Amino acid sequence: MPIKLICVSHTPLLDFASPPPAIEASARATFQKLADQVKAYNPTLIISFGPDHFNGFFYDLMPTFCVGVRAQAAGDWNYGPAPLNVPEDQALGLIEHCLDHGIDLSYSYRMQADHGFTQPLDLLCEGQLDRYPVIPVFINGAAAPMPRIKRVIELGKVIGEYLKTLDERILIIGSGGLSHDPPTPQIQTAPVEVQEFLIAGRNPTPEARKHRQSKVIAVGQRLAEGDLSAALPLNPEWDKDLLQRFKNADFDYLAQMTNDEIRRDGGRGGQEIRAWIAAFAALSAYGEYNSEIHYYEPIQEWIAGMGMMTAEPK
Template sequence: MPLALCCVSHSPLLELPGTPPDLVDEVGSALEEAADFVRDCDPELVVIFSPDHYNGFFYRVMPPFCIGNAARGVGDYGTSADPLDVPRDLADACARAVLESGVDVAVSESMDVDHGTVQPLQRLLGDSRARPVIPIFVNSVAAPLGPLHRVRALGTAVGHYLAGLDKRVLIIGSGGLSHDPPVPTLATATGGVRERIIHGGSQTPEQRSARQSAVIEAARDFAAGRGPLRPLNPDWDREFLAIVDSGRLDEFDGWSNTRITTDAGSSAHEVRTWVAAFAAMATQGPYETTVRYYRAAPELIAGFAIRSAQQTIQARP
């Protein structure tokens, strides 16, 4: 059966107070249009490529890719802390197929997923448990990062696996575009922050509240032109979107990680989830993007974008 795709940016600020209501309404309307697309597709299975923000994966062991055979939300930024409905047999078979294709991928029998996974599921499906989901973690924050051509290879391997299923499958990519939020790095973190990003551990309600307050304050300063965060880069965002719209995915093989960080910010590497998702989609032939939304939104500390895609219907000769 043909695949369908919906890639979306995410932002914890969509779920927090202080974001301008007109922006929340505009982004919400675009997400609802994407949700309509998903409802029309009526997927029997969802595969989501998503990052993590030191809520489920830590430097104690940091795989480049990981497929969850079971997963639960951590409940950050107003998202659900419920377990996802992961079909273990399909997730395990997917991991085996990816490994057999020559792409190294870890597996998890107890994956913790944060807003980067749960927010798109809730926004597009209405509930994180609405459909069976295979979660695929793509490291997009913790250096060192591998080259984009390996991300594309991951997506291609997953796409070939999905082609063998007699199911309607929706592929989601969650992340991006240009943005440089206050996410800690191993090179600069000290004290308790460094301890957390290496060893992990649950946050107390007080710690989670303090983190949310810090994000709100950073967004307020960024929107006002203050603070140390790197500016958004709408030109870079539009270049990226033009490539996925046209299906020229091999062009990403020439993009260096240094270029991405310099041009678009440290968290712009979340576009890896889009590259993987579109690579999976492309295994079934040409596609066309339908729902198209983009806004440079400093109030969300993000170039916020949405793309849906379906296979191109080719006329018979």
């Protein structure tokens, strides 16, 4: 059955900060072009690999990998709350397949999927989070300690083998990265009250969510004004090299990447490249693939190296 991959960066500031008009128009036009491709392809199943930003997953019980058997949008950054259209039988089949093949992952009947999942679904699926059946696969890319890249590749390939057993028109989405350094607190250095949020901050009040999001908006504004002390700078060289690694299916190189190297070169948010890696690894289960880099731009106002790629088996 046919399979297609789309990997995109996401940014919570998409509708809360404005890059120069030409840059923003180009980014949005590329998202629209990819959305048109999705509409024409009309997938019958989406597998979405994404991270979380302490909106749905917390240190009270932090999984390395988690499949949503039932899921809804967490409601951060104005995406939801709304249910996702998760096909339970296929989600459970994916879980069983992974367990049968040495990948012990968690699963949730009440997953809260944050903007790492919901923004790409919104942009690529005509603003309808439940337009297509989707199985969300969370990969921890924010809460240390995080999974090693080699294991992420193994996860992706095992899921890819499961997808080959399905009679579906499959779309794989990978969402995250590229280089960016949002003000995500680290539990080892955070004050006690912030640590408590990182441990059990689920379902915040609207006021608390707005206050937290305002801090991210402020960092974007400072970066746009040229205050590069607000965060680690974006790293276009690292981003572009990664895009080529994905294009060339260079999993040997990717498997050697360490958490410290990713943090140094890609910032705190760079750890989210795990979602791209898992997505491309899943596609690689079908054999060699052709891929295309549709867009890249380091956008300070969005605190993101914005990249977009597609791929299909040869």
